[in-house]
Amino acid sequence: MQRRAPLVYLYGVVKGWYRPTWPVFVVHDDPARGIFHIAVDDPAVLADLPMTDSGAGVAADSADEGRRRYITVSTQQRLHQSAFRMRVLRAYQEKCAICRLRHPELLEAAHIVPDRDPRGEPTVTNGVSLCVLHHTAFDRHIVGIRPDYRIEIRTDILAETDGPMLKHGLQGFQDEMIHRPRRRELWPRLDFLEERYERFRKAG
Numbered sequence: 001m002q003r004r005a006p007l008v009y010l011y012g013v014v015k016g017w018y019r020p021t022w023p024v025f026v027v028h029d030d031p032a033r034g035i036f037h038i039a040v041d042d043p044a045v046l047a048d049l050p051m052t053d054s055g056a057g058v059a060a061d062s063a064d065e066g067r068r069r070y071i072t073v074s075t076q077q078r079l080h081q082s083a084f085r086m087r088v089l090r091a092y093q094e095k096c097a098i099c100r101l102r103h104p105e106l107l108e109a110a111h112i113v114p115d116r117d118p119r120g121e122p123t124v125t126n127g128v129s130l131c132v133l134h135h136t137a138f139d140r141h142i143v144g145i146r147p148d149y150r151i152e153i154r155t156d157i158l159a160e161t162d163g164p165m166l167k168h169g170l171q172g173f174q175d176e177m178i179h180r181p182r183r184r185e186l187w188p189r190l191d192f193l194e195e196r197y198e199r200f201r202k203a204g
């Protein structure tokens with residue numbers, strides 16, 4: 001902290017996986033409690049840092065502080081989101097819970113209780129791994145997941161006639177079971193599913 005040395009922070013996403021973030025600076029130290037705080041900064045500041053250990057230069061002024069606070073908060077959000085996605089995809093063996101598509105680049109972690117809700121924590125039991133089509137369909141209440149883990153397609157969509165995507169990509173999954181994680185404790189929480197399903201029913 002005294003040297004104002006830029007560091008690399010390795011954020012643990014899942015066991016054995018880290019996401020590096022830099023530069024970070026130690027901005028507060030509490031040796032009695034064994035705690036220190038770091039703030040993330042813009043990589044552009046590295047260009048202005050003196051290449052010595054003397055720590056002579058760069059006193060953090062309030063502009064630095066404000067910028068670091070902002071970057072730190074947005075970095076935290078990004079890291080939490082990417083950790084959520086990775087944990088959910090892993091739990092579902094990188095498959096869409098509805099159609100079982102196995103392409104991670106087309107998979108996303110959907111929240112059951114939305115993340116803007118105070119209970120909408122980024123935990124695996126509040127998530128489902130879905131492909132981009134089924135994620136959007138789930139968020140727009142075209143597809144619902146019943147608390148018995150069966151898929152329900154909105155009534156008006158079921159009655160439509162259109163091409164193969166509608167038929168196979170949506171209607172064909174009516175009453176099918178979603179694919180769930182191997183570990184029972186990672187399955188979606190029933191109270192979350194019930195609440196979400198209620199909203200799906202009202203939307204229909």
Ligand SMILES: [Zn+2]
Binds near residue numbers: 098130131132
């Ligand atoms: Zn899918």
